[in-house]
Amino acid sequence: MSEVKVRFAPSPTGRLHVGNARVAVLNWLAARSKAGEFLLRMDDTDRERSTKAFEREILEDLKWLGLDWDDFVRQSARQGRYDAAVARLKAKGRLYPCFETAEELELKRKIQLGRGKPPVYDRAALDLSAEEQAALMADGRAPHWRFKLADQPIEWTDLGRGAVRFEAGHLSDPVLLREDGRPLYTLSSVVDDGEFFITHVIRGEDHVANTAVQIELFQALGYDAPRFAHLPLMVGADGKQLSKRLGSLALGDLRAQGVQPEALVAYLARLGTPTAPEGSDTLDSLTPGFDIAVFGRAAPRFDPKELAQLNAKVLHRKPYAALAEALRQAGVDEALWDAVRENVESLEDAPHWAAAAYGEIEPERAPEDEAYLAQAADLLPDEPFDAETYPVWIGRLKEASGRKGKGLFMPLRRALTGRAHGPDLGALLPLMGRARAVRRLKGG
Known part of the structure; x- marks a missing residue:
């Protein structure tokens, strides 16, 4: 077993966005920096909203980012393992049936809040x-099942937040099983993490x-x-919530x-x-020396302008072969491409520079x-154009027009x-050709 094994667990109920991608990238780097394993788990237990189309898009996006995985699993194929876990918890007396409706639970929460108490399940x-439970089920009520938390504090040392402590009684007993018998995320995620020997979970706070x-x-x-590492969620460049x-x-x-993708x-x-x-x-x-400890506690700001600037730097380094399909x-x-x-x-x-050339x-x-432009057209050297055409032309124009700068x-x-900024005209002019250049200079 690897010393480090992480997982990325998207739900195929929508497309990946930058928040998901950041979690995937950080988990991948954490694993690869320690020669560890990266598990891709598809959390597809939401039957109504999960689709194969979204799953395919998620896989394509991860491959586009350059992320690979050592193992792949779908939660929809593991119902038997969740059923076994439920049976163990029931045998230990840690799962108990509840019959309140959503409306009844909401009313309880409102009453507790009105009394200044935390909205914890009572x-x-x-x-x-047993007779009352049987009567409710005979009346058509199917129970959901809650996990009974121990009456003691829960503590751990978080790799992102440091020491974390939750006092007893400050958390509701979580629902682990729906009325139709399907497990909720809390249960299925723990079973998967436990049975696949996940060593580190890196996710949002x-x-x-x-x-x-x-x-x-x-x-x-x-x-x-x-081990858990909870990192601050990204916000927009304005500091406001990004998810909206x-x-x-x-x-x-x-x-x-x-x-x-590199950018x-x-x-x-x-x-x-x-x-x-x-x-x-x-x-x-980025992989050597990756350390989750260097991430700060302030919410990082995702700025599309910064990404665009970085993207330009990446493009400036890319040869034609790396982008051939898109450029063609x-x-x-x-x-x-070499010119622009x-x-x-x-x-x-x-497309603009293709049209320009x-x-x-x-x-x-x-x-x-x-x-001035008409004069420039008249002074444009004859073809064939080469690297000396532009400086010769500019020399003639400077002398004839008296212009500079x-x-x-x-x-x-x-x-x-058609633009105020762009590539060196000396490189672009031979591709453009004399006839096209003269036509634009003369406005024809």
Whole structure:
């Protein structure tokens, strides 16, 4: 058995978003940095919302990020193991049937809150006699089953939060089994973590209360509890909750926008640490020395602008072969990519530069520059164009027009490319050709 074994457990009820991806990346790095194992577990027990289509998208997203796994399991295939765990807990007297409806439980919570008490389940079901239970079931009420917590504090040393303690009576006995016999996440996750010998669970701090319950459940079922690390949840660049705006941060959307997987992985792996991501970061370079202890306690801010800047740095380093399929679809060949790659911010820019070099664009022309642009067209050297064409042309223009600086260069760039910023015109002009350049300079 590996010294370190972690798991990533998405639910196929939707697409992966950046929050899920960060958990996956950190777990993968934690395992690989210790030559450990990474288990991919599909938490697909929600029959109504889980779909094979979402599962396929999750697998594709993980592969796109560059993450691999050593084992794969679906919870839907493990019902027998959960049934066995339920039987053990019942035999130990740790599971008890409850018959309250959702409305009755909500009323109890409101009464407790109104009295200034924590909304903890009052264990009223434990007072029901066997006859009363039988009468409720005869009346058509199926029980849900709760795990009886011990009346003692729950403590552990968290790798993210340090010492954590939950006092007895501050947590409700959790429901482990629905009325239809299906296990809830709390039970199925503990059984899987125990039986697959998971050593470390790295997840968001919204699971801290769940962990308190699960630690006691591990003990009741005779499993070794893993080490836990709970990290602050990401927020937006404005410091506000991120989850409400996740529609645009699904991995599929980011991929469609031209975000490179290396950029996203590096950004998520460094977010919340003192080290800024670099355009040269890869999974291989991030793995050695990975340490969950370097992550701070402040909520990390996910800033799309920072990701875009990092993505541009990654693109600037990528050869044509690494992006050939996407670039070919955008009409960009290797010569054009070599000319423009250090100036692109995203692959979404590629179609524009293909049109600038080989197609048609809408030139930007200021009325006061018309005479100058016509002069530039007349002074443009004859073909064939090469690396010396542009400097020769600029030399002629400078002497003939008396212009210099931005007044010399900017009108040419706007007319030839339709943009104020971009790649070296000296590299772009031979690809564009004389006829196309003259047509844009003269406005024809």
